[in-house]
Amino acid sequence: MVFLSRTQVIVAVGAVLLALYVLDLVRRRRLSEDFSLLWVLSTATVAVLGFSTPLLVWVSRLLGIRYENSTVFAFGLAFSLAMLLHLSVRLSRLGQENRTLARELALLRHELEELRAGREPDGAAGTERR
Amino acid sequence: MSGPRVLVIIPAHDEQDSLPRTLEELAAAAPGLDRLVVDDGSRDGTARVAREHGVPVLCHPFNLGVGAALQTGFRWAVARGYDVGVQLDADGQHDPASLAAVLEPVRAGRCDVSIGSRYVRRSGYRTPLARRAGMLLFSGLVSATLGTRITDTTSGFRAYARRVMEVCQHDFPWDFPDAPLLIRLGRLGFRLEEVPVEMRERRAGRSFYTLGKSLYYPYKNLLASLMALLQRPAQP
Numbered sequence: 001m002v003f004l005s006r007t008q009v010i011v012a013v014g015a016v017l018l019a020l021y022v023l024d025l026v027r028r029r030r031l032s033e034d035f036s037l038l039w040v041l042s043t044a045t046v047a048v049l050g051f052s053t054p055l056l057v058w059v060s061r062l063l064g065i066r067y068e069n070s071t072v073f074a075f076g077l078a079f080s081l082a083m084l085l086h087l088s089v090r091l092s093r094l095g096q097e098n099r100t101l102a103r104e105l106a107l108l109r110h111e112l113e114e115l116r117a118g119r120e121p122d123g124a125a126g127t128e129r130r
Numbered sequence: 131m132s133g134p135r136v137l138v139i140i141p142a143h144d145e146q147d148s149l150p151r152t153l154e155e156l157a158a159a160a161p162g163l164d165r166l167v168v169d170d171g172s173r174d175g176t177a178r179v180a181r182e183h184g185v186p187v188l189c190h191p192f193n194l195g196v197g198a199a200l201q202t203g204f205r206w207a208v209a210r211g212y213d214v215g216v217q218l219d220a221d222g223q224h225d226p227a228s229l230a231a232v233l234e235p236v237r238a239g240r241c242d243v244s245i246g247s248r249y250v251r252r253s254g255y256r257t258p259l260a261r262r263a264g265m266l267l268f269s270g271l272v273s274a275t276l277g278t279r280i281t282d283t284t285s286g287f288r289a290y291a292r293r294v295m296e297v298c299q300h301d302f303p304w305d306f307p308d309a310p311l312l313i314r315l316g317r318l319g320f321r322l323e324e325v326p327v328e329m330r331e332r333r334a335g336r337s338f339y340t341l342g343k344s345l346y347y348p349y350k351n352l353l354a355s356l357m358a359l360l361q362r363p364a365q366p
Contacts, residue, residue, distance in 0.1 A: 099194050099304055103202045106168070106188040 007069050011076070012050025019043035038086060042079030046072060134213035134237055136163050138229070139203030141196050141286075142220035143170040146179050149220045153183045156218065159226035166206055167220070168199040176220075196286070197311075198304040204295040216289045224287040228327040235323045236289040242320035243294055243312075245280065246287030246327035264348055268309040271355055276316035280324055283309040287327055294320055303354070306347060310354035317358065 022039040025031035031039075049056050049072050060071045138156060142149055149167070156165065167180035171193035180187040188202055200217055207215045214236050218224050224246065232246040268283045284306075290298070294315065303311055316322055 096304075099198050102191050102194055103198060103205065106190050106202055107205060110186065110188050 005069060008050050008053075008056070008072060011069075011072050012047050015043040015047040015050060015076075019047065038079070038083050042076070042083070045079070046076050049075060135211065136214045136216060136233060136237070137203075137207045137210075137212040138163050138165045138216045138218050139200060139207065140165065140167045140185075140218050140220050141170055141199035141203065142167055142172065142176050142180070143193060143196070143199070144172045144174050144176060145220040146172070146175040148222045149176060149179045150183065152218070152220050152222055152226070153180070153185060156226040156229070157183075160229050163216075163229075164212070166203055168203050170194055170196065170199040195304040197302055197307040200307060201299060201302040201304070204290070204299040204302070208292065208295050208299050212295075213292050214289055215292075215295050217286055219286050223329050223331070225328055225330060228287070231325050231327060232287055233289045235325065236291050240321075241323035242291040243315055243322045244289045245282065245285050245312075245322065245324050247280075247282035247285050247324045248327060248329040261344075267348075268351060268355070272309050272312050272316075275313050275359060276322060278316070278322050278324075280312060280322060282324070283312055285329075287329075291320075306351060309351050310358045313355055313358040314361075 019040060022031065022036055022043065026033060026036045049059065053068075056068050056071055060066070060068045063071065063074075065071050065074070138160070140149075140152065145152075153165070156163070165185045167176070167185050167187045169177045169180070169187055169189045171190045177187045177189050188206065190199065190202065203217075204215060214233065216229060216233055218226065218229065228246060232244055235241045235244040265282070265284065269281050272280045272283050286307075297315075297318065312322060
């Protein structure tokens, strides 16, 4: 039986606090549910690994990691990377949607000006495909 | 005027100083052609200058990039039934006197995209060494993959057939519509052709291609070219 090391406890408590904060953000509608999923998963995993020494030892042996604390950090790091990649993908999509909207706005604004001036627009906006 | 309807698309970003002469030269060289200025989030009087010349203006609310400006022009051209779109830079690099030469192959139906190139024939245009090396690389890449010799992949003096604009209005590179775009269009089955033109030094304003971008440019275009080769082109 391995005792809980100090780092293990610190990391696990930190993870629990972070999970509570993430849930609170969702409650206050500052974070959308889909974004919270990865956060909740990662903090829960790290907390479980941190508190349950037998599980941590088993997982460490399984992965060939000699020093159990490293396992906790490895999981934390893996989730951080997953989150960063997820955010990059979301940002790319958001950027593309943003540009599409801006271009659509330019077309609509011109049509509005034409309508105000009493000319019939030939219709350019409103057919954008996503 | 009978025959295909042609729209000259002029993307402009902070070009109030050079735009008037470009528009006047255009009106003199190609009277009767419809024109459209796409103001890509200018902070100066670009849109006002265009309106004063009686040219319709589409204003992006902020700067989106030259490709996005062109894409907006394509949407307009397709929705309003134009058969050919000609891209002309606002900064005076492109001589409207050469417009007919760039337009002709597409108008005659010989190809779907014609590119006004400054390297096909010796012209007065001089380029720095590093940039020339990059251009050689991308020119080789495009020529090898398409089987058509394209020497100037970055030229923004181009004519696009309607079917090309129909595809591009939905999917177009927003920043640099260069080598990867040409590869993609070629793989979609569009015929590309190069036409020799004279290019001049820009009159005023700043280039879309700034120093910071010059480091990112080779990376992005190499990667995007590779992806354009790996992607299975969706048939339009």
